[in-house]
Amino acid sequence: MPFSIENGTTDYTNIVSIATASVLCFTCICGVLGNTIVIGVGI
Helix, strand or coil, rough: CCCCCHHHHHHHHHHHHHHHHHHHHHHHHHCCCCCCHHHHHHH
């Protein structure tokens, strides 16, 4: 676990931040791959 278990609020904030960043990154990667596939199929 990259975060400590001393402060529950801090842990929850870190988990939410990591989850949000992961979702944004995943969405961005999916968007790029989707555009690449669409462009590739279009060509």
